[in-house]
């Protein structure tokens with residue numbers, strides 16, 4: 026194919042004139058915007074103008090002559106806990122420096138401009154990162170290796186030239202000009218890349234299947250799964266918002282490998298910013314001949330169409346997703362036939378997750394061996410993990426697989442918020458489970474985590490502390506799967522409902538030991554009997570909770586006690602007369618007048634009147650209100 | 654009757670698929686974008702336009718939570734109930750909104766200003782608890798911030 030035509034190597038059209046002195050990058054990811062980064066960007070624009078500094082504000086302007094400062098909106102920079110993040114590169118008198126400030130507000134901007142940009146002085150109190158020495162946030166960055174998110178947070182996702190300047194679409198060029206489809210598949214196979222959408226299926230092997238089936242009319246499909254329904258995971262969102270072209274490029278490489286001419290990106294409606302950037306990107310990529318007919322002048326044509334979801338978690342499941350594209354209710358169907366044989370409109374179809382596809386160009390450019398050199402046993406390369414819940418540094422971290430849970434949660438994540446005690450990490454969302462402290466030294470790879478009963482899933486790690494109740498958390502997940510069950514098969518539809526009822530009963534203090542056994546049995550039935558993985562994995566949160574935290578369940582049913590004080594029916598409040606100073610603060614907040622007592626004398630709670638709202642517990646400054 | 658503009662936009666989606674009926678969800682979303690919600694009448698018009706049965710379109714519309722089959726307020730508030738938001742206190746957030754707006758989840762305020770809806774994940778787990786108003790994300794939201802957030806949506 027390559028021999029017959031001369032290909033046009035992709036190059037930026039308007040090379041971005043490197044601004045000589047100051048390069049300011051502001052995170053405009055969804056999280057950054059919610060934290061106020063647009064206002065910060067505006068403040069930079071206005072303040073620079075006010076101080077007569079000629080600046081170029083991208084992406085709106087791209088003329089740089091005579092200007093010494095550039096301001097760029099980027100995708101997510103990772104350390105979301107410190108959003109809005111502002112990264113400033115200075116290049117002056119032959120010296121260069123890079124400094125990142127966190128929690129930036131418009132009010133801080135004049136000082137940053139005056140002291141740092143004009144004066145060259147680093148403002149220590151707002152510092153997150155500097156190349157001059159470690160800060161308390163270095164552990165978050167140092168252990169990371171960004172392959173998948175290589176450009177996210179650095180370049181402007183709305184400007185294709187930024188991606189092209191960073192080497193974008195060169196992998197596709199390499200594939201089209203010097204590799205056969207079989208060679209591409211071989212390369213991906215040797216890299217050891219496994220699907221990042223949850224199941225961890227080897228990507229090269231999947232492509233090989235799809236390549237092996239012939240379509241009756243020659244049409245094959247290549248789908249990118251951007252439904253990202255897993256609660257606690259937001260890396261696909263960040264990849265799509267931060268560098269959509271990397272995902273297109275990965276799709277095009279995969280499509281070439283399997284012989285597909287049409288691609289779909291299925292992206293959930295809850296991600297409006299990602300949807301917008303994909304639309305912008307697709308249009309310009311076609312215009313530049315990087316997608317569409319005869320890509321880069323080759324014989325290969327590939328069109329990507331964008332399909333917006335409409336709010337249904339189950340549509341992330343591949344067969345449901347294809348039903349949804351076909352315009353039906355997104356309900357899973359039995360496999361086989363697998364999509365590789367008969368997928369969308371009964372044509373051979375390949376489906377991959379966003380993160381899987383985003384790293385493909387890196388593998389092609391750097392070689393399978395470089396990817397396989399990272400990672401662990403059968404889990405090669407890097408994976409993006411989303412740190413959320415009660416962890417100090419929430420955000421996205423891309424690390425080589427095989428790092429221990431402790432290194433990720435305590436090293437990168439900085440441990441539990443407010444110095445609370447770690448209870449569990451929830452991995453894999455509603456299909457996964459809660460792992461206790463004793464398992465934190467396990468490496469994060471597919472096989473090891475599977476053995477615990479949880480799953481790596483899409484890479485969400487939700488930290489749960491002593492204030493969360495394990496039984497209530499299991500109940501929460503069942504209520505999630507129960508309401509997201511599409512209702513097609515009874516084990517999932519009815520079984521999850523029965524499990525939820527049992528868990529609710531336990532949380533209400535009406536459970537018995539026999540209920541725990543029954544719950545386990547039900548869970549087994551739902552696992553075996555369900556049609557798709559939604560039902561098949563729905564019991565996992567319950568299995569792991571019972572396996573690692575059985576004592577907490579038993580406390581609920583035997584002692585009628587919830588140690589976290591979450592299950593209201595099991596909680597009683599009392600006041601320690603020794604600690605009470607008689608300040609009457611609790612008396613004033615109690616909505617039912619259940620607390621009585623004279624000023625400067627110990628107060629008492631009337632348990633008949635108490636509605637267990639916990640207002641007194643929160644209010645007391647002397648730790649005199651006890652919850653048991 | 655579908656408006657010309659709606660018709661045009663729906664026709665544009667035909668190119669995306671192998672069959673016309675596949676444009677059903679897009680059609681519903683397009684109608685919703687222009688009218689705020691999908692009435693029985695609009696649904697019947699769309700069914701006719703796509704040559705599918707009203708019944709199957711109805712069942713489709715009820716499957717997807719982002720298709721509104723009742724009128725919604727001028728602004729749609731989506732409160733995330735996903736796990737990270739839940740452990741960060743989304744229940745209190747919802748309770749405050751219920752109280753402040755005198756509506757339950759799935760309801761619209763008497764003055765037609767807000768509709769309050771639950772959503773399973775906004776992908777803003779790092780900013781939990783989060784909510785989205787008309788596609789704009791807010792978070793982390795504490796009850797004390799809500800009044801000032803709401804005031805941005807007259």
Ligand SMILES: Cc1cc2nc3c(=O)[nH]c(=O)nc-3n(C[C@H](O)[C@H](O)[C@H](O)COP(=O)(O)O)c2cc1C
Pocket residue numbers: 219220221222223224225226228250251252253254255338339340341342343344376377378379381382557558559
């Ligand atoms: C209930 C359910 C929900 C799923 N949701 C997603 C999702 O949101 N995103 C995703 O990429 N995969 C999801 N999957 C997995 C897909 O079915 C499929 O395995 C994946 O998209 C394949 O891509 P990969 O090989 O690159 O991982 C889900 C699976 C199930 C059973």
